[in-house]
Amino acid sequence: MNAPTDLTHFVPEVQPRPVPQALLEALQARFGAQCSTAMAVREQHGRDESSFSVPPPAAVVFAESTQDVADALSLAQQYEVPVIPFGVGSSLEGHLLAVQGGISIDLGRMNRVLAVNAEDLTVTVQPGVTRKQLNEEIKSTGLFFPIDPGADASLGGMCATRASGTNAVRYGTMRENVLALEVVTASGEVIRTGTRARKSSAGYDLTRLFVGSEGTLGVITEITLRIYPLPEAISAAVCSFPSIEAAVRTTIQVIQLGVPIARVELIDQHTVRMVNAHSKLGLREQPMLLMEFHGSPASVKEQAETVQEIAAEFGGTAFEWATTPEERTRLWTARHNAYFAAIQSRPGCRAISTDTCVPISRLADCLLDSVEEADASGIPYFLVGHVGDGNFHFGYLLNPDDPREREVAEGLNQTLVARALRLGGTCTGEHGVGLHKMGFLVDEAGAGAVEMMRTIKRALDPKNIMNPGKIFSL
Missing domain, CATH: 3.30.465.10 (Uridine Diphospho-n-acetylenolpyruvylglucosamine Reductase; domain 3)
Known part of the structure; x- marks a missing residue:
């Protein structure tokens, strides 16, 4: 332990x-x-x-x-x-x-899509609109919003936490895809940040300030987002590997060769087993990569063949295709349900979830040592990762009535974050700081930078009423 x-x-x-x-x-x-x-x-x-x-x-x-x-x-x-x-x-x-x-x-009742500007590839929504709702409402235009954190989160919440997810390796995160905001400040004043233009050099970038502020500076009430043409062709594939290292090395080489893969998700053997039980699938219970390719039929075919060759070099086998929308949906639904599959695998448990992110060249170093520690701890866990951009998640499944298990799980998390920071990474790739990562933020950014954040907070929220006690203490 x-x-x-x-x-x-x-x-x-x-x-x-x-x-x-x-x-x-x-x-x-x-x-x-x-x-x-x-x-x-x-x-x-x-x-x-x-x-x-x-x-x-x-x-x-x-x-x-x-x-x-x-x-x-x-x-x-x-x-x-x-x-x-x-x-x-x-x-x-x-x-x-x-x-x-x-x-x-x-903000759930503020759930209207306010404007779709298809010719400019932008859309303006209220914060209670969820990502699935948005894509359903704009699908007739031939456009889509790609940021997919797994849960059907609200777009306001996704802005607040600077979310990303499975498509981030190709389309970026909320940081890159939010153009403008309407925000109500702590005093009740309504302000607007940014425009529908794709770039601007006008003043401070207040949009980026509020994206990721976790409700500590104001309440987001309107969002203008980038949207994208639906790819002409989409193909998904799964590939099993003899080890997590082989899957990670494959991913690193794919990214370093510049293959424009849209999604590449790592699922370890424990999680595959949980997903099989939860979603009634028959996936091979080995570490696996779940991948998706977007583009023209010719480019998708070329990308997939290149990745298949790379995977074979690292022992990848059972390369299986899912080309119909139904097959792709079945696979990605299983991936998105990994968290719930894991929770159900240990009835009554709670999960302590991590989301470190490291430079792609250090992914294997960080991930493999962390797997070894988790295996030695005796705590059940699941492992998934948006490994195309160096982001991965452990979920330590603990008995909430056993303080010892929580101690062990938090110790694993602390060691993992320290390792990620040492390798040039971050304590949170997409979940945000909230309560759980407050101490780690100081380790990552330094006391001076955190104090500057406090200065901004005090200036915009002098009475400290906006979601106090999150990100840092005042």
Whole structure:
């Protein structure tokens, strides 16, 4: 077993601020049925997919317009009460938890696609639109939005955490695909950042400041995104390998040779077994790569043949194609369900999920040592990775009633992050800092850079009401 670690580094500090009855009455007067203090509603908005348990917010406001958000923030500012934006609740790092109490603003009803500018390859949406909803609504235009974090997350939440996912190796992350935002600041002021133009040199890049700010600087109420033409041809394939190292070495060579692969996902043998049981598949229970190629029929064929040759050099076998939409959907659904398959493999467990990312040349060094440590720990785990851009996830499956297991899992996570930072990587490739990675942010960015972030936070949110207690402490 791994040596125990200091759990105080990972347990959220809960310091609720008082929520005056006068604020609750003001919210009820302004929002009526759109404001709820029912315990069931509060508890739903007081948890996410992290392993933390924190008391729920005092009230939930269901915003239906930018003006609703502005009015809620104005009241919260007046009474100096925290506000936590809520999308669909799929966060993995405790972003949604009311560690300082306050109110939750649910943006799920702000779910309209406002404008599709097909000729400019842009779309403007409200924050409650989910990625699947967006792609369903624009598919008749021959366009699609490629950022796919797995969960059917809201686009507002994806902006807030600077999400990416399986397509990032070709299409980038939310950072590259958000052109403009409408944001309500802590004071209730509505501002706009960016335009639909593809580039600008006008002033500070406020769009990038809010993308990844995790609700700590303002509430995103409108988003303008890049969209892309649907590829003329799409082909997916799975390939099994004798070892994780062989699969990783294949990936590194594919990327370094410049093959424009759209997706390349690593799934270890434990996860393949879990996915087979959950999704009733018959995949070979070995480490495998799940790949997808986009382009013209000729370019897709060329890409796939090149990758197949590289895989064969590293012992890759059972190269199987999925060319119909139904076959591809079945494979990718299984991949996206890996988290739930893992949770079901150990009934009653909770997962501590990691998401380190390293330069592609250091991927094997980081991943293989981490696998060896996880195997030696005795903690069940799953491993998946968007390995085309050096990003991978361990999910340590622990008994929530066993403090020893949590200690071991957090120790594994701490060692993994330290290794990634040592190799020039990051503590979080796409999940965000939230509560879980706060200490690691200082290790990665340095005390000076984190203090500069605090300075920005204090300037934009002087009363510290926007999702306080996340990313860093004030």
